Amino acid sequence: MSKDHFVIIGNGPAGNQAALTLKEKxxxxxxxxxxxxxxxxxxxxxLPDLIAGKMQEEGLYVCPIGSYKERGIKLRTGQRVVGLNLTQREVILDHKEIVRFTGLIIAVGGRPRIPEPLLVFREHMFTLKTLDDVKLWTARLSRANNILMMGGDLTSFAVTKALLSLGKKVFFMLNEDAFWPVRSNEALFNEVSGKLAGRGVEVLPKGRLKSIARLSDDAYEVLVDGHRIQAGMIGAFFGLVPDVQFLTGSGLRIDRGILVDEYLHTGYEGVCATGDCAQIFHRSIRDYWTSIGHDNAVSLGRTAALNLVGGKVEAAVAKESIFEVQGIKVNTSWWTEF
Ligand SMILES: Cc1cc2nc3c(=O)[nH]c(=O)nc-3n(C[C@H](O)[C@H](O)[C@H](O)COP(=O)(O)OP(=O)(O)OC[C@H]3O[C@@H](n4cnc5c(N)ncnc54)[C@H](O)[C@@H]3O)c2cc1C
Incomplete structure (x- = not known):
């Protein structure tokens, strides 16, 4: 009998933990x-600390690249999965190579969300998800002194802190999505506005973004309901959404993320989804929840691997820690302070 071949798509905190657990078990x-x-x-x-220059890139890595080989894990970097053939049990890479599996864990995480009405301004906005994004931020920050931050998800506060530490002038446009994935309300809005202002951030009054005009390569004029500001850079922070469009048509059930049962099984034999890209069934609320946050991702990565090799471990989350934000049930292990 030929031996099992487990494939994991995505080497974020969830995928990495899944690979280590599979090798262990x-x-x-x-x-x-x-x-x-x-x-x-x-x-x-x-990543915000890297932007602030508070640490070197090496400090970011979970383990040295060589350690995968030592553990018997084949790491393939720089290779994008573009599709799946689940009946043939195949993963399709963008250079057309096909990788066959006996068991599969999908851990592709999220991508920055830009609300629909703002998509027309997308080309002017900087987001922050990857190390490559940090390089774009760093290059632009070497020329920009005034930064407009839009949105207000939890990452935005860490980035604002980094910008202030670099001596930048920060404008903040908090919108109705502010504090995603924490539920926004007037009291929280006022408290955060006050804290930002106390640090020297200029918080713009609530309003709608009307236009962004590019004045030169390094300057924008932004019109927000009667306010006109000039910024050298615009950061967009509206949370992350599961990065699963490439799986459309694969046969997987996809809503916001990949729908899985409480054991992280997709319904296809030996195929699990985990981490930020999964939408997980909860038996007692009889609904699906989405995970956000580093610690959840690590724990869910381990759970998926244990179940792929025959375990029956429920994705751990207490009913009380699931809350609803804009119609989506979320559990977060995120931490932040400002
Ligand atoms: C700037 C920033 C700050 C954050 N701060 C906090 C914090 O303070 N506290 C906290 O708890 N959480 C924080 N988070 C969130 C936390 O990092 C995520 O919840 C966690 O990384 C999710 O892990 P994951 O493995 O599910 O997905 P990800 O980390 O998104 O990893 C997914 C991996 O899959 C790869 N991938 C995606 N698509 C494909 C494909 N088609 N083919 C091959 N590979 C693919 C991606 O390149 C990536 O490496 C932060 C996130 C960001 C971006």
């Missing part, structure tokens, strides 16, 4: 970890 199996990024697994929550 099924040492004889072949384990392949595929990531579209060139780097090995890193901690995304430290």
């Amino acid at each position: 099924a040492p004889e199996a072949a384990v392949t970890l595929i990531s579209k990024e060139r780097e090995t697994c890193y901690r995304p929550h430290l």
Whole structure:
């Protein structure tokens, strides 16, 4: 009998933990970890510190690239998965190579969300999800002194702190999505506005973005309901959404993320989804919840791997810690302070 070949798509905190757990529980199996990024697994929550120059890139990595080989895990970096053939049990890479699997864990995480009405301004907005994004931020910050931050998800506060530490002038446009995934309300809005202002941030009155005009390569004029500001850079922080469009048509059930049962199974034999890209059934609320946050991702990565090798471990979350934000049930292990 040929040995198992487990494939994991995505080397973020969830995928990385899944690969380590598979090797621990099924040492004889072949384990392949595929990531579209060139780097090995890193901690995304430290990206703002890298922008601030408070740490070196090396400090971001979870483990040295060579350690995968030592553990018997085949790491394939810089390789994007573009499709799945679940009946043939195949993963299709963008260079047309096909990788066959006996078991699959999908851990592709999220991508920055831009609300529909703002999509027309997308080309002017900087988001922050990857190490490549940090390089774009750093290059632009070397020329920009005034930064407009839009949105207000939890990452935005860490980035604002980084910008202030670099001596930048920060304007903040908090909108109705502010504090995603924490539920927004007037009291929280006022408290955060006050804290930002106390740090020297200019918080714009609530209003709608009317236009962004590019004055030169390094300057924009932004019109917000009667306010006109000039900024050298615009940051957009509206949370993350599961990065699963490439799986449309694969046969997987997809709503916001990939729908899985409480054991993280997709319904296809030996195919699990985990981390930020999964939407997980909860038996007692009889509904699906989405996970956000580093610690959840690590724990869910382990759970998916345990279940792929025959375990029956429920994705751990207390009913009380699931709350609803804009119609989406969320559980977060996120932490932040400002
Ligand atoms: C700037 C920033 C700050 C954050 N701060 C905090 C914080 O303070 N606290 C906290 O708890 N959480 C924080 N988070 C969130 C936390 O990092 C995520 O919840 C966690 O990384 C999710 O892990 P994941 O493995 O599910 O997905 P991800 O980390 O998104 O990893 C998914 C991986 O899959 C790869 N991938 C995607 N599509 C493909 C494809 N088609 N083919 C191959 N590979 C693919 C991606 O390149 C990526 O490496 C932060 C995130 C960011 C971006």
